[in-house]
Amino acid sequence: xxxxxxxxxxxxxxxxxxxxxxxxxxxxxxxxxxxxxxxxxxxxxxxxxxxxxxxxxxxxxxxxxxxxxxxxxxxxxxxxxxxxxxxxxxxxxxxxxxxxxxxxxxxxxxxxxxxxxxxxxxxxxxxxxxxxxxxxxxxxxxxxxxxxxxxxxxxxxxxxxxxxxxxxxxxxxxxxxxxxxxxxxxxxx
Amino acid sequence: xxxxxxxxxxxxxxxxxxxxxxxxxxxxxxxxxxxxxxxxxxxxxxxxxxxxxxxxxxxxxxxxxxxxxxxxxxxxxxxxxxxxxxxxxxxxxxxxxxxxxxxxxxxxxxxxxxxxxxxxxxxxxxxxxxxxxxxxxxxxxxxxxxxxxxxxxxxxxxxxxxxxxxxxxxxxxxxxxxxxxxxxxxxxx
Numbered sequence: 001x002x003x004x005x006x007x008x009x010x011x012x013x014x015x016x017x018x019x020x021x022x023x024x025x026x027x028x029x030x031x032x033x034x035x036x037x038x039x040x041x042x043x044x045x046x047x048x049x050x051x052x053x054x055x056x057x058x059x060x061x062x063x064x065x066x067x068x069x070x071x072x073x074x075x076x077x078x079x080x081x082x083x084x085x086x087x088x089x090x091x092x093x094x095x096x097x098x099x100x101x102x103x104x105x106x107x108x109x110x111x112x113x114x115x116x117x118x119x120x121x122x123x124x125x126x127x128x129x130x131x132x133x134x135x136x137x138x139x140x141x142x143x144x145x146x147x148x149x150x151x152x153x154x155x156x157x158x159x160x161x162x163x164x165x166x167x168x169x170x171x172x173x174x175x176x177x178x179x180x181x182x183x184x185x186x187x188x189x
Numbered sequence: 190x191x192x193x194x195x196x197x198x199x200x201x202x203x204x205x206x207x208x209x210x211x212x213x214x215x216x217x218x219x220x221x222x223x224x225x226x227x228x229x230x231x232x233x234x235x236x237x238x239x240x241x242x243x244x245x246x247x248x249x250x251x252x253x254x255x256x257x258x259x260x261x262x263x264x265x266x267x268x269x270x271x272x273x274x275x276x277x278x279x280x281x282x283x284x285x286x287x288x289x290x291x292x293x294x295x296x297x298x299x300x301x302x303x304x305x306x307x308x309x310x311x312x313x314x315x316x317x318x319x320x321x322x323x324x325x326x327x328x329x330x331x332x333x334x335x336x337x338x339x340x341x342x343x344x345x346x347x348x349x350x351x352x353x354x355x356x357x358x359x360x361x362x363x364x365x366x367x368x369x370x371x372x373x374x375x376x377x378x
Contacts, residue, residue: 119308152337185371
């Protein structure tokens, strides 16, 4: 009881993603996740509030990295380049989690409740990015516009990262997608 | 029974918005809405599936207008200008509904369940716009990128339209916001 379990959190996450993928999210119980991980339900609940949190505990962490990226961006950058720099810097740590991100993406896509949660996550992120831009002195409506455009780039790039076969890093795909947005708007009348 | 009630739908919508604003969405019942409108619950359910639909019946209509706007846009426009033209054309009919839109916006903002529904509406819209662009031969990732950027512009412009005191039309605010996005990305490195 209370015994230290090496990497319990990581083992529970892997077990949960496996079971959600095999049997569906709705059909999977916490008891099954704990059993697959070789741990107890009690240990599960020391790490996660419920089975949904296994899929979303990273959201505030990612948001924190992106907000840090905005705060740390060099002065003199335009709002959209601050967002671009933050997206590249803030998603650097996701690189090694690509296989997990792919598994997670397929599960979220298959479950309406999780899709809704994902949309809330992205809307919350856009609000936080806009606030961080305001903190750098970017006025409205430039702050929410750059934040929403940044989340648009993130969504498109992330989807490409988890669904395409090529080995480009997420940061690289974000850079290309942001560049695509600039080209697209520059070419327009 | 089955008797024709002049503009029952509009009266029910007005009554519902009033009551949601006065007492809160969660606290309002269909019986109260029908009573306020001087109609029966039976008439309510001939027009709306439930009290949430009063706030969201317009979503597929708006989406249809925007998709029509993409299909009808002149050839030779860039994807982002197709989206801009569709947003301006497709929201033209919202002009006369500004007071209703303001009331509705305040209610949605006050109720988490409705905010989630609103996010789903916008995500569904982005998917439909991307598909309509693909129908014009726009490839990926330009199609989803232009669609997501368009929804970003729509969100920021719509929020300004329902919260600001000035009398600019939604189409005018959309034009300015799209122009702001272009300036922002053009000025960037």
